[in-house]
Amino acid sequence: MLQPRELRLEEMGDLAEIIPGPEPALQMAVYPIPSFGGRARRSIIPVCEPTLSGNELKYVTDAVETNWISSAGSYIPRFEECFAEKMGARYGVACANGTVALHLALATLGLEPGDEVIIPTFTMIATANAVTYLGARPVLVDSEPCTWNMDMNQVEAAVTARTRAIIPVHTYGHPVDMDALMHIADRHGLFVLEDAAEAHGARYQDRGVGSLGHAAAFSFYGNKIITTGEGGMVTTNREDVARLAWNLRDHAFSTERHFWHKFLGYNYRMTNLQAAIGLAQTEQLEKFVAARRSNAACYTQLLRAIPGITTPPEAPWATNVFWMYGIMVEKEFGISRDELRRRLAQRGIETRTFFIPMHCQPIYFDQYRGQRFPVAEDLCRRGLYLPSASALTRDDIETVVEAVAEARKG
Template identity: 65%
Template sequence: MLQPSTITPQDLGQELAAVVPGKDPELAVTIKRIPVSQLDLSSRIIPVCEPTLGGKEKEYVLDCLESNWISSAGKYIPAFEEKFAAECHCKYGVACANGTVALHLGLAALGLEPGDEVILPTFTMIATINAVTYTGATPILIDSEPCTWNMDVEQLARKITSKTKAIIPVHTYGHPVDMDPLMEQAEKHGIFVMEDAAEAHGAEYKGRRAGGLGHAAGFSFYANKIITTGEGGMITTNNAKFAALTQNLRDHAFSSERHFWHKYIGFNYRMTNMQAAVGLAQTEQMNDFVESRRRNAALYSHLLKEIPGIVTPPEAAWAKNVFWMYSILVEDDFGMTRDQLRAYLARHGVETRTFFIPMHLQPIYYEAFKGQRYPVAEMLCQRGFYLPSASSLTAQQIEYIAGIVQQAREEAVN
């Protein structure tokens, strides 16, 4: 695990090397903390994301400091777990150190071991596949489908074997996976479903919220997520035994029978009371953050949808997309490549990020999946990027960004 891969993009061959994004463009301006109303927007950076901390975060954290409850015990941890689980329409929440830990903790509770298989999309952030690798199980990749950019559920049947122990559907960029047919396959074969809901706080599938669609789910509260604790994560579930086991495993698997008595190999995956204090305050604002992002996405789409070569993000009829990141595709008729458009936006003070590089193209996993092709995931990686998406983004900023995209198109074709 500690031996780095020597694979370079060129080693992938010309066709696949073209899928891998180049280096991020340098922003041509410096960050200036000046009110937008006092400044021409073209002379300040609009970050791709930033946290919104306008609730009771400071009040709750000060309470932790003044009471001396600053570590992994205190009233804010159970309060945060209960509040967030309820928002996900779940009975139980288990707070932990980060989103990667949430996935690993959930998979570890299944007792996965070498020879077991876990199905996940190749188009995801590397934490998803790493969580599988940590357990010793074998990751089995599946392509995306072009409508929602999520894992292609229709491919599941031919990926499932007698060794399949878990499926990890990833709610990509805040759009839920089509879960009913996925759960039908899982129940048919007795397979555990662990949602990767790191990007999907408040997302809904047929009126049901992400986090309560599978047997369990893992959330992230990193600083760029819809709600944040700086670093942090949580497992949600409706299974009391699973919740109790993951709660025990996150704290070195201390036994309730006597001090320093351990029946499992546990982990130090705890969240602090101060982080939970921030999380509780954030959860109190979560629905407002979601609606803000949905309003912003609607304005973005209204302004961008008529620009040739720009594909705006999807929202299926059965879904409520929370638009964690406002994500677009750049097609050939735009007149610029994706990377050229990103560089143009950077020169005008707009920060962006490319889509994830698929797992089968990652240097550390390339040999394991060598020769496998996932055309939709490769297309998304080659053409996709996301625009500034913070909950605090203003209509003025969105209009400015969309105007720069339109300006880039006009310059490209004239």
């Protein structure tokens, strides 16, 4: 039977200090919802929630009424085409979630055990796991303090004869400096898979993320800017990658005989019902991105008055979509990040701590024992994100900022 890797904090040495405390219990408070004319009430301000205010119900109803509820049906190609086009990519391969989108895109490379894939240590576990599923080894690099994304100087230094690919993660919606990365990749003949799970609609200079590497993976989990409940998509400009990904997604059935398999394929299909929601969501992408950006501007303006809070980055060449509005709690704030979370939770305000880096994860700790990544560790120790849904109102944001200011006073 599979046994968990229990990692005791004493085993981690001084790394233990960065591990967040237990999740604080959310106390119920009551907030009016202005978009319902103040009539409806909700008990907390959640860290995120979907906005299903477009054609979602109409398209799902159509899929049900026409009897196309499984993974064939017209909404799949319509969603793939519409989403890929908005990202600036030629092809989209819809699949079951963002993790399998990463896995599917990497599987097209034919990685072998011992192959290496460079990823940031500061990411969500799926980035590393997708590499591990294929028997390859994630090689970790630190982040840069100015964008919280992977540090380009460390990427080049991490390349070895076994390196096959690089996975840049557009963290919390801020794009990676992709020209610099593609330069390194081209010099060494490496495949670049963007982990764009959190960055729908983000732009690098004037180009969309998801069209900048050789392939990209998006997530449509319920907390993402575009959601299908669960879902994902590989986008790419390369026809060979798209064709292989479509085939691997569907058990790698052959065209010559149905039950005849020349690749180890997967069932990573998306349903027509999910794609119907995805299409309706994608039609509203610009509206969602504009809301996230304007909410972020509002937070940044109000938080500026509070000493000891660092607001999220936006490089001059970047359009950050602020999937999550992340802040760093400085010493000057007077209480720790965990204490701030506890005090916000007492007022019904939900937050999340930043990622716990891969080298601190129980399942990866032994593999990276002794390696240190100070920027990622600092982000983990002091970072949290505030409620960030597209539907957040100015009232919500003012309530959250007021609670942050009052938490400081005790």
